[in-house]
Every structure is written in C-alpha cells, then in structure tokens.
Amino acid sequence: MIWSFVLLGQALLFYFILTHRSRSKRDPPLDKGVIPWLGHALEFGKDAFKFLNRMKLKHGDIFTVRVAGRYVTVLLDPHSYDTVINDSDSLDFTRYAEVLMDRIFDLRLPHHQPAKVNALMKKHFLGGNFAALNCTMSRHLQASLRAERQNQKDWKDGELFSFSYSLLFKVGYLTLFRGEQNNNSTDPSSVYEEYKKFDGLLTKMARGTLKPEEKRTAQGVRRRLWELLAPAGLTEDSGSSPWLCDYRRLLQEGGADEETQKKAVLMQLWATQGNVGPAAFWLLGYLLTNPEALAAVKREFSRISERKTVETSPLDRPMDTPVFDSALDETLRLTAAPFITREVVQEKTLNMANGQEYLLRKGDRVCLFPFNSPQMDPEIHDEPQKFKYDRFLNQDGSLKKDFYKRGRLLKYYSMPWGAGTNGCVGKQFAINTIRQFVYVALTSYDLELCDPNARMPAVDASRYGFGMLQPEGDLPVRYKPKNTN
Numbered sequence: 001m002i003w004s005f006v007l008l009g010q011a012l013l014f015y016f017i018l019t020h021r022s023r024s025k026r027d028p029p030l031d032k033g034v035i036p037w038l039g040h041a042l043e044f045g046k047d048a049f050k051f052l053n054r055m056k057l058k059h060g061d062i063f064t065v066r067v068a069g070r071y072v073t074v075l076l077d078p079h080s081y082d083t084v085i086n087d088s089d090s091l092d093f094t095r096y097a098e099v100l101m102d103r104i105f106d107l108r109l110p111h112h113q114p115a116k117v118n119a120l121m122k123k124h125f126l127g128g129n130f131a132a133l134n135c136t137m138s139r140h141l142q143a144s145l146r147a148e149r150q151n152q153k154d155w156k157d158g159e160l161f162s163f164s165y166s167l168l169f170k171v172g173y174l175t176l177f178r179g180e181q182n183n184n185s186t187d188p189s190s191v192y193e194e195y196k197k198f199d200g201l202l203t204k205m206a207r208g209t210l211k212p213e214e215k216r217t218a219q220g221v222r223r224r225l226w227e228l229l230a231p232a233g234l235t236e237d238s239g240s241s242p243w244l245c246d247y248r249r250l251l252q253e254g255g256a257d258e259e260t261q262k263k264a265v266l267m268q269l270w271a272t273q274g275n276v277g278p279a280a281f282w283l284l285g286y287l288l289t290n291p292e293a294l295a296a297v298k299r300e301f302s303r304i305s306e307r308k309t310v311e312t313s314p315l316d317r318p319m320d321t322p323v324f325d326s327a328l329d330e331t332l333r334l335t336a337a338p339f340i341t342r343e344v345v346q347e348k349t350l351n352m353a354n355g356q357e358y359l360l361r362k363g364d365r366v367c368l369f370p371f372n373s374p375q376m377d378p379e380i381h382d383e384p385q386k387f388k389y390d391r392f393l394n395q396d397g398s399l400k401k402d403f404y405k406r407g408r409l410l411k412y413y414s415m416p417w418g419a420g421t422n423g424c425v426g427k428q429f430a431i432n433t434i435r436q437f438v439y440v441a442l443t444s445y446d447l448e449l450c451d452p453n454a455r456m457p458a459v460d461a462s463r464y465g466f467g468m469l470q471p472e473g474d475l476p477v478r479y480k481p482k483n484t485n
C-alpha cells in the first residue's frame, strides 16, 4: 500500500516537473487554467470568442494560454499582426496544418509541397483559367436553379441555410471536381449528403475529441467520400476538371499513392466548398431581415438588369456592385472567424506596434483571431454586433477602406480571407459565386421570410476558429419564380 502512495507521489512530481512553466519577465502574460494538462481546452473549444474576450479583458492584447498540453500565445492587436504573418522563418504554417490534415482527413503526404500547391491554385483560381472557371460556375448555377424551379408555379417553403449550402456546394462540386465531359455518374446530392455529415464532425475531429461511436461514423463517412470523389482515372476526359487533374498529377510527382490522393482530394473539397454556401446564407439572411439593405441591393441589381442586352446575360460580365460588395464585407465581418495559427520553430522576439516586446518560445503556437479584433472591435467598428449594409461605403458610394484603432489607420480592418502567403486563393472566385447566386435569387425569385418578424439564428459557438460560422438551426423562407401566379 505504502509503495502505491510513493509511486503516485513520484508520478505527480514527475508530471509537475515535465509540465511546470512559469512566466519570465519577457514572456506574455501566462494563464494556465486550473485543470492540469488540459488548461483552458474545454472553455476554448466551447466558445472561443467568449473565452478569448474574457482573456483579453484580463490580460490585454497578448497572452499565453495552456490548451491540452500546448502553450498558445494569442495576439489580438491588428496593428501588430504583420509581425506574425510576415515571419515565415520563425513562425511555421505547415506543421500545424499537417497536424490538422492528419486529424481531420487522416492524411499524411509523403512530400508536402505547399509552395507548389499554392502556385497551382493561383494558376487555376486567379490566373488565365479564372475566366473559364467563372463561365463554368455560372452555367452550373443557372442549370441548378432551372432544375430547382422546374414546374414550380406556387410558393415553396424552405430553409435558407440548407438551400444555399446544398445548391452552392453542388455548383462548386460540378465546377471544380467534374470535367466538361461529365461522364462521371456520381450524383452531386449524394456527395453533399455525406459531406454534411463530415462537416458536422469537423470541429471535433480537429480537436481530437470524437467519442468512440463518432470516430466510427467519421471513418465511415470519410471512406464513402473518398470513393464518391475518386474519379475513374487521371485524365480530363475521365471526368475530372483541369484543376483536379493538375492537383492529382502534383500529388503523384510527390510520391502520393492512390489512397493518399483520395484523402487529399477530400481535403480540397473542404477547402473549396466549406465556406461559400454558409457565406451566401448569412448574406441573404441579413438582407431579408434588414429591409433597407435588401431594397438598396435590389436597386443596384435592377440597374444592372436594365443594362442587360438581348445577347448577353449580366452574369457573363464583371459586375460593378459597391452596395453589394459592402453588404458582403459586412456579412463576412460578422460571420467569418478563422484562426491564423503558426508554430514557433525558433525563439522570436515579437515587437508589438505599441513598442512592447515579448518572447515567443520555441515549440509554442501563436494564434491570431481577427474576429475578435478588428472585426468585432467596438473601437474600430461602431456597434459591432449590428449588421449595417453600408458600413464599407463612403459617402460618394465608393468602397470604404479607412478604419482606425488608437488613432492610427489600420491595414487590417476585417480579415475573412486570412492574409499573406497563406491567405485565400479562391477569394475572387468565391465573391463571384456569391454575387451571382444572390443576384439570381433576388432577381428571378420572389423570396421572403416565412415569419416577417423572424430574426437571424444564433451562431454555433463551437465553430469559432474554423472559417465561416454556421447557424444553430435555420431560417425558414418561402420562394417562387417571378412572373408566375
């Protein structure tokens, strides 16, 4: 018996020595939480926004917290973000990305080639292929809506989140994952149904908190998605888009076998489809619940429709839509909440914009959470909880870019797309897709709330840190194609 106590005592001492950390003068404020090893993991995972606000009130713009055995330094001063974003020597993007790839997608690439992948993405999503990609997307969007309203003459009830997410997911899937030949027999709806189950488990997979039963479900859903996404072969005429063919070729050159390629393709499905549908939902939802904003956007769209000629649809041309752009920026300010995380691979002195200096320790992680500041910072955005469709418009109608904190002009006044080399390469494509979807929804349909007094649903607080937020529940709407009785 006495030996059991001695052993337990030694184990506790050993644990204390291994995990003990005290704050030195150069470190940011340290908050380990009361639970050994876990630290603040539970509170962080439950509602990161609330937790980080509490820490900010206690410690200020920079602090280090213990989260499941790791020390994470959180920086919440947008004036100081560039010191993290621009230092890829001391602060590494890839290591933490690889941890997430493994946890979420069960993916370990033999040769992770982030620079080559990034160049390939830019070629397809920004370069010469951009116009062709937009045309394909536009065609699929119109065909999907045509199919949706076939024979519909009367009002139809629906849920706005499900409607926006499923429709845009299918459009995105057909545009980016299928070739022109379309001889792939997979039904986009079945990919979406499986994807939704996967998406529902995503945050738990990322945190490694799946229960045994959920683990089995996740494994099953992943397997089905790998099979649904696997094209018959690699050539374009086998049913893959040019982008996907190029991506798989790069993976092959990096030594990835068939199995690994399938897992990587699922990761791309998430990166390219996980945010657009939710963003379109929030925007349409905010417009429907804010009549003044809806009227302003409709006015802008009707001016575009008037310019439409018989030969060309307005969707085929770039659209100059400052009111819509401001409403979208405002939506993303309120609902895009990614973490920007880096691993400290060599000790670094972080120079804050206010002149203070802090030491970042090797092996720790650094995390920026722009949702907290700048996006929801009352010093930058007046009444930050409120949707104001014209927040990003100047008096002359141009896009407003001048916002201030502590009297200084900000470089980052909203960061839905991330920043720097790892910022979103699909930004312009995403904006075009959302704009076209909202345009068609508002000009070809009568669309209204089932309950005229309905409010926007609350956000699912467990998703802070994972890109676009999603609602708890949905927003009931009804719609009918225009010009029918």
Ligand code: HEM
Pocket: 118, 121, 125, 271, 272, 273, 275, 276, 279, 336, 338, 339, 340, 341, 416, 417, 418, 419, 421, 422, 423, 424, 425, 426, 427, 429, 430, 467, 468
């Ligand atoms: C509203 C829609 C979207 C939002 C809010 C969004 C946001 C983001 C953010 C914040 C990142 C940076 C992630 C990080 O730092 O770890 C990112 C990366 C990325 N996004 Fe998007 N995205 C959207 C749509 C899209 C679309 C439509 C595509 C492709 C067609 C796309 C492709 C990518 C890719 C490939 C990356 C990885 C870049 C890299 O690591 O080099 N995104 N996105």
